[in-house]
Amino acid sequence: MDDVKSAYRDVKNEAKKAVRSVGGTDLKDSVGNAGDQASRDLGNLGDDLRAAARDADTRAHDPGAAPAKPA
Numbered sequence: 001m002d003d004v005k006s007a008y009r010d011v012k013n014e015a016k017k018a019v020r021s022v023g024g025t026d027l028k029d030s031v032g033n034a035g036d037q038a039s040r041d042l043g044n045l046g047d048d049l050r051a052a053a054r055d056a057d058t059r060a061h062d063p064g065a066a067p068a069k070p071a
Contacts, residue, residue, distance in 0.1 A: 002051055004020065005043070005047060006043075009043055010040065016033070
């Protein structure tokens with residue numbers, strides 16, 4: 001599911017960027033694109049953190065689980 005959300009964020013940002021560039025670009029467009037990129041990156045980071053916490057929680061409750069691999 002996280003991959004689907006990440007792909008959705010990418011498509012949404014590319015669509016916004018394309019719409020903003022139709023009439024030329026200015027500082028407002030650049031700031032909007034940077035904000036969208038930051039939002040996308042934070043959303044993906046949040047998904048990654050939730051997945052890591054979920055995996056750690058699963059391993060903590062399963063005594064037979066393999067130890068976590070270092071990143």
